[in-house]
Amino acid sequence: MDTKQKHFPPKWPDRFLEFYCTPSRLEQIQGDAYEIFYMNLEEKGLAFARFRFFIHVLSFFRWNNIKKSNSTYQSYNQGAMLKNYFKIGWRNLVKQKGTTFISVFGLAAAVGCCMVAYLFIANIWFKGLHQPNKDEIYQLTYTAEGENGLVTYGSVGRPLAEMIPDKLNMIQRTTQVMRDFPILIQKNESYNQRSLYVDPTFMEMFVYRMDYGYPGALDDPSQVILTHELSEKLFGDTHPIGQELSLVTNGEEKLYKVGGVLADLHDMDMFTFDLLVNIETHPVSTDDIPLKDSWRDELWAFIQVEKGADIAQMESGLISLTKIQNQVNPEKPYQKLELVAFSDLVYKVGEIENGVRDFLGLGPQILLGAIGLFILILAIFNYVNISVLMASKRLKEIGIRKVIGSRRSQLVFQFLSENLMVCLFAMILGCLLAGFIFLPGFNEIASKNLKIDLLRDPFIWMFMGGMLVSITLISGLYPAIYVSSFKPINILKGNQKIGSKSTFTSVLLTFQFTLAIISIVAGIAFVQTNYINSNRDWGYDSADKIIVNVPNQEDYLPLKNKLSALASVTEVSGSQDYVGNWIREEVLDFGQEKYEISLLNAEANYPELLGLQLKQGRLFNSDLISDTQESVIVNQTFLDQLGLEFPLSEKITLDSVNYTVVGVVEDFHTIFFQSAIDPMVIRASPDTTFNYLTLQVTDGSAETTMASVKKIWHETVPRGLFEGKLQTEVFEREFSDVEGVRNILLFSAILAVLLAALGLFGLVSLNMNSHIKDYCVRKVFGADMGDLSVKLYKRYLIIWGIAGVLGGAFSILIISNFLDSFFAFHSGVGVLPIGTGLVLLLLVVAGTVGSQIWKIVKANPAVILKSE
Amino acid sequence: MKGYHLGELEELILLTVGILDQEAYGVSVLEEIKNQTGRKVNISAIHTVLNRLEDKGFLKSEMGGATEERGGRRKRLFTLSATGRAAIEEVKTLRNKMYDQIPPFALDLSYGH
Known part of the structure; x- marks a missing residue:
């Protein structure tokens, strides 16, 4: 009897039994369990008895023995009560149709608005999260010394990306991803499309649903995969597979076939692109360039590790990669290479330069x-x-x-x-x-x-x-x-x-x-x-002007000559940038100070052609050689910001050349009203080739002339992208x-x-x-x-x-x-x-x-x- | 035919309760079955069957007989009710009746050898 007094059945199972067992059966069940426990204790020892007790408690856990929170009668009643709540509620709502309508309509409108807002925000933050392999994908980034401390870059040297499979272990796949903007030509129409040059493994690492074709289409380097939108734009309703198109990169034209079309991405993908191309067909792969130079071609490198792989273990591989890079390319040594998880890329927008995503808006x-x-x-x-x-x-x-x-x-x-x-x-x-x-x-x-x-x-x-x-x-x-x-x-x-x-x-x-x-x-x-704003004066005469782009220097003169020959074109002028778009910034020296100004390089007749309003002084005179070499025109803001009066007693210095300010024009809007007017210097540049041509046409003929301008342009520049537009339309998108x-x-x-x-x-x-x-x-x-x-x-x-x-x-x-x-x-x-x-x-x-x-x-x- | 529909374990436990007479409760039934047939039946299964038989009216029960091993808890003591006794009787009669109908050679174990 003494041994029995010393030991008791295990406490927790016993409490569990008391917790679940219905009171009417607890006494007999617990009694029996105790009795068997002491029987086992005598025969087989404490551990066995305890174990059996635990097993018994579990085996008693049966429906009939379990305590219901209330009696069955009450639980039935609760269900009825619940039903009753909703029934009374429903009657009340129906009785008060007017107020119910007000409430439901108001809330519904609010829910709708929130839904749109949510989708918009989620669309930015949840990009790429639908990818099934997202937890195993990493991007290779490096950190190097920048002008203001350490900077992390998302793109790495191309040879480095190729070395990954040898140097890192537990890698399932790697892919290189390179952005480019080749000109896409299809049926004599040219477009500028965002392309990703990738390894064929890209389509295995990232899973996309396909409208047509199959993901392996890139294995054949002569095939490309289009997005749903691009396919619609190019081919409309016709079957896209097997259609031909060509891409122009660095002046080289290459023919491709459409091998697949992705299903609509709904803006949810991490990458923003219009088509996928095999990277082997990009000039950087085909051209024979020395190793050192190929290092300069930077691209994104993604790896997919094996399931459950430990990223910390790849540290040594990354360090040896860093060493190799720093030997080959000692001018710009890497501090370290790092792997960034795919799903973190969105959150690190501000931290990674040249990354997949640049801004969050x-x-x-x-x-x-x-x-x-x-x-x-x-x-x-x-x-x-x-x-x-x-x-x-x-x-x-x-x-x-x-x-x-x-x-x-x-x-x-x-x-x-x-x-x-x-x-x-x-x-x-x-x-x-x-x-x-x-x-x-x-x-x-x-x-x-x-x-x-x-x-x-x-x-x-x-x-x-x-x-x-x-x-x-x-x-x-x-x-x-x-x-x-x-x-x-x-x-x-x-x-x-x-x-x-x-x-x-x-x-x-x-x-x-x-x-x-x-x-x-x-x-x-x-x-x-x-x-x-829509009635605001742009500061110049925008009517009857056409702007066309000139992609290559050698095309400039022929194009200019041919366009001047058009009957409705009265005057042609070239410019480096054009008014209505971004204009490059330069540093100007005046006195002891340096100033950031916008610099517009153009032909001497550009200000006059554009109809800039002269305030003081004079515009350029094309016949004066000094005007095309050492004279500039500035805008009013320039004078205001530098605190000057016209005429200026000193010359201003740009690129260590001195210029005389010969005239001041009224302020005009080169970029949209979202930005203030910057101080501007217009320089009549002696350069004979420019990036843009502005045509002055006879009154009201701008739109009709556009067609013939486009035709001439395509004749002169066979593989280019025509970006002509009317001067009146430069703010179209902003508006x-x-x-x-x-x-x-x-x-x-x-x-x-x-x-x-x-x-x-x-x-x-x-x-x-x-x-x-x-x-x-x-x-x-x-x-x-x-x-x-x-x-x-x-x-x-x-x-x-x-x-x-x-x-x-x-x-x-x-x-x-x-x-x-x-x-x-x-x-x-x-x-x-x-x-x-x-x-x-x-x-x-x-x-x-x-x-x-x-x-x-x-x-x-x-x-x-x-x-x- | 009026059916009592006793399952195999139910019949076994009903018989055991009859044998134990006034002393039948979970653990004693468990021990008795072990001694008589050598079968180890789970205690919770015995409880379930005892309760079911009581619901069906074959058994009566009362609380009593607390011991120290049980931590002073009482046992639920089961006894056969009149229906229960009748059920055993009937099962037995039915079984005997059917047993008697088996043709004699089926009992001859040497048959076929």
């Missing part, structure tokens, strides 16, 4: 995110306001439920379940809105290719689930807890008062109005700025970009106003319904429309006033900053946008409240007071 992300959040807050506040008010109509129901014995948690659950239903509808409707209306519109504006991919994108489900839960809780928790806190005695006695008079509602409404004003101001300020932003802002402003109006309408009409008797009694006693209006309007006008002050202040702060980041030239947030915003909102308030006043005016007090 935070501005548009913040803008869209902010708009989505604005609309979401508006919609949620609407919903909170309305549901508090709706609950006030159900006070009796709450009282009765409480008296009968409903717990507070049950009431909270009742309200939350209704909330959940509304939010679920809103989610579904929001997805539909986003998928069929918002996204197509947005894709058009932003020239994106976003899509809600419910089948392949797990993140979108996470996002939607998270959104559903958070909207439900944020919008539902306050009303549910607030309303369920009332004492039944007060409710049933009729003492409990809630309604639109609460400060909480007023605060929410003020906030909503403020948001609405900010978004209206943003929209209108942007429209105003756009309008002013359409800005217009896109304007449309988004206007859309969000309209939506914000609509939501605010709907919310207000819901609030006022619910309020009116519960107080209609009050107003009718007043009416009977002789209150006229004026009295009633004052009573009704007073509160909303106060809220409007506060919101106006807040919104005005915030928009001056936020929107001016926003405009500053967008334009160097804008009209600022003036009286017009804020005034319009305030008036618009006032109209909304007046209209909504007015419609309710009209209801009273029309109402017959006798009917309303008689009923009930």
Whole structure:
């Protein structure tokens, strides 16, 4: 007996048994288990007894022995209760169609906006994450001494990339990836396309779905793989496989066949490209160049390691690679080579030079995110306001439920379940809105290719689930807890008062109005700025001019001669860059100081041809040799920034040559209004060849001349890419970009106003319904429309006033900053946008409240007071 | 035919409870079966069958007989009910009846050799 007293069955299994076992059976089961334990203890020893005890506890874990949280009867009841919550909720929603519509529509619009914003942002941050091998892929990067400390580069010397398989172990595949922009010629049309020159293993390492052909197409070096978009652009509906096209790199033309077409990438790929080409066919592979020079051809090197390989173990291989590189190429020694995980590439955008991804474009992300959040807050506040008010109509129901014995948690659950239903509808409707209306519109504006991919994108489900839960809780928790806190005695006695008079509602409404004003101001300020900019004087005469590019020096003179011979061309001038595009920057010496200026090299007749407005001095005279050798013209900003007056007493120095400033022209816009005007020097360069030709044509003939110019151009330059355009069209892209932003802002402003109006309408009409008797009694006693209006309007006008002050202040702060980041030239947030915003909102308030006043005016007090 | 539908283990345990008479509970049934047939049955299986037989009405039970080994916990003591006794009887009769119908040569083990 002593041994028995010393040992006890193991504690944890015993507790587990007590935890799960139903009380009616616990005693016999535990007793038997103990008895067997002591039997085993005597016969086979402690360890065995303990082990058997544990096994027995597990074997008793059967359905009949398990304790149910409540009795079976109760658990059935809970299911019924749950059903009941939703049934009552459903009836309530159906009964209040108007308010339900307001809530669902508002939330759905907000969900749609958030969805677009999410997709846009996710599209940037989740690039490449759909690749199945992403966890095994790494990019080789190196760190070297730069001008300002250490810099990490994403591209490595080509021979180095070829040595990887020998020097590193546990590698499954490697591929080199080289970017180039060859001219693609197909059926006499030429295009500039982004190409990736890759090893055939690229298609094994990265998995793409194919529309046509198969991923192994690159094994044949004469084949290329196109993206869906490029294939559509080149071949339209015809079957692309086997079609021919040629690529021109470094003046060499090569013929290829289409071997495959990728399925639409939806902008989700890590790489931005139009076609994939086998790297063996690129001149860097075919040309015989010394090792030292081939080192200068840098490209991206990707490796795929074996599953579960330890990256730290490759350190020695990387070190020996670094040594080899530093022996061959001692001028630019590497500090170290590193492997960067494929999925980290997006996050390291700023850290890796020459990497796969260069910029994230935070501005548009913040803008869209902010708009989505604005609309979401508006919609949620609407919903909170309305549901508090709706609950006030159900006070009796709450009282009765409480008296009968409903717990507070049950009431909270009742309200939350209704909330959940509304939010679920809103989610579904929001997805539909986003998928069929918002996204197509947005894709058009932003020239994106976003899509809600419910089948392949797990993140979108996470996002939607998270959104559903958070909207439900944020919008539902306050009303549910607030309303369920009332004492039944007060409710049933009729003492409990809630309604639109609460400060909480007023605060929410003020906030909503403020948001609405900010978004209206943003929209209108942007429209105003756009309008002013589109009418802004560019500072020169842009009419009747054609710009054409000259790809090769030897083509310059023939092209110029042939184009001058055209009947409608009156004058031709060459320039290194052209006005309307980026112009190269140079450092200028003046006195003891150095200045950064834009330098436009051109023929002497260029300023005159362009119609620059002379302010002081003179333009170039082509006949004067001194003008083409030592004279320059500057713009007004140049004088302003250097603090000079014309005529200048000193000469200015460029590249250690001295120039005399012979004239000053008025400022003109070389680049779009997003940037300020830089100080500019125009030099009549003695060079005989330029990159661009500007043609002055006879009045109104620019568009008709374009066709013949293009024809001549192609005759002269057989394998080139024609980039001719009208001088009036140089800002085309920028204008359409800005217009896109304007449309988004206007859309969000309209939506914000609509939501605010709907919310207000819901609030006022619910309020009116519960107080209609009050107003009718007043009416009977002789209150006229004026009295009633004052009573009704007073509160909303106060809220409007506060919101106006807040919104005005915030928009001056936020929107001016926003405009500053967008334009160097804008009209600022003036009286017009804020005034319009305030008036618009006032109209909304007046209209909504007015419609309710009209209801009273029309109402017959006798009917309303008689009923009930 | 009115069926009692006893499974093999059910029949075995029902018989054991009958044999043990007033002293039948989980562990004792387990021991008795081990002694009589040499079979090791899991204790939890015995519990399940005992409870099932009680649900079917073949057994009655009461709590009692706490011992020190059980940590002072009582046993659930099972006894045969009238139905249970009748069930055993019937199973036995049925079995004997069928046994008797087997033609004699089937019993002749030398047959065929």
